Amino acid sequence: MTERIGLEWAYGPSEDVVVREIEGELIIVPLVAGVGDLEDELFTLNETGRAVWQKLDGRKSVRTVVSELAEEFDAPAGVLEQDVVGLLTELERRRIVVRKG
């Protein structure tokens, strides 16, 4: 566990982005300045990112998200925890998700 992401914390989409699903792609469109490094950047999530994203409802703790994913994907929780924390670190840095609880 890193210092920045607590397992009991809950994350949800930031109001600084609009998330759209187009042709099977989850596309994150910045709404306010400063989300991307450049003015015209969009973001897409890979399969892992997408699976995590769909559980980020602002209420579930990171621990719960990891647990649910471990069950769904039949994968070791330790590996998944690294994935989820890695993704959240990246998305929080870009202001795509925010801590909600």
Added chain:
Amino acid sequence: MRAGQAFARKVPSGRAELWKAGRPRLARLDLELTERCNNDCIHCSINRPAGDEEARRQELTAAEIQAVLEEAASLGCLSVRFTGGEPFLREDFETIYLGARRLGLRVRIFTNAALITPRLAALLAKTPPLERMEVSVYGMTAATEGAVTRNPGSHEASRRGIELLAGRGVPFVIKGAVLPPTQHEVDRLEAWAKRTTGLDETPGFAALFELRSRRDDEAKNARIRKLRLTPAEYLSLAARRGEGQTAGLRAFVARFAGVAGDRLFTCLADSCCVDAYGRFQVCLALRHPRTVYDLKKGSLAAAVSEFLPEVREIRAADPAYLGRCGRCFLKSLCQQCPARSWAEHGALDTPVEYFCAVAHAQAVRLGVLDEGEAAWTVEDWPARVGRPAAPAKSPRNGEPAAQPSCEGG
């Protein structure tokens, strides 16, 4: 699932690699917010007076525009272009703009910048359009720009607007036009544009002016015809871009040259248009009744999925077109298209002599045509353009011959 991978992928906007499966039904939409403009540019093919109340009353309301944008987004649209007329003439621009952005649409705005206020600049800085604005600038002095815009004070107002955008860090590009009052200023305007935008790229200059797309004013059309560069003048202008531009054009012709026969719609543009009054059009300039669909009587989805494919299948019937354009391998080099045929002749398939002459002059310069030779008589064109006999495939429809998008506006 595995650790150590990149989860979020940054994708520069407008890149094809965004779509792994297939492109959405509607990738881009051009939205004409108004035909009214604060300027009255001598070469404009669209503008109506800013105070034209009849036009204003007929324009879509902000709520109607929002409904169009919502449907566009539901069809997968990711980018919308706000054009006009002058979009900032709309008092409800802020509502319309934020409505688009909150739908997750990127917005490209065509403007002359004269109506940019500190409030608007702040809005565009806080909620960025995600695409560079395109600012039309027609002169380096009040006198020269005023001679084009025929609106006293337009030069100063435009410069103020540009300063506001630059001061707020709102990204924009400058566009110009080669017109008699300002033709001598092209070099200065280019240098100024690079300094002002901080971009190294050269501004685009319109030169092959189109006639009124509403076919509403023969006097204005007569003036526009007089403003057009001769083919030789156009070649001189193109030559300013150097050998790199020539090589690029030659490569494009080599790739997309072909004989389209009776196929009229060979443009590679991937956008559609909704005019200021809620009518769906194939492109901004094409207002032929046969190619226009009233969105007050049907949905945007129906327009895109049913009406648009029907329009693209319309075939040429004019014998002059079939004998010349239909057999000409220079289609990729020529500005001839249904929209320009409509503006010039009121038909979709009548050759436009001016664009034909310009295309032939370019072809001679590129070395694929001899002086005085008619392109539609050339049988060995694949060898001329340096390509094996198998035709190139257009990205859209797999048929030979395609035209670059003119981007309208």
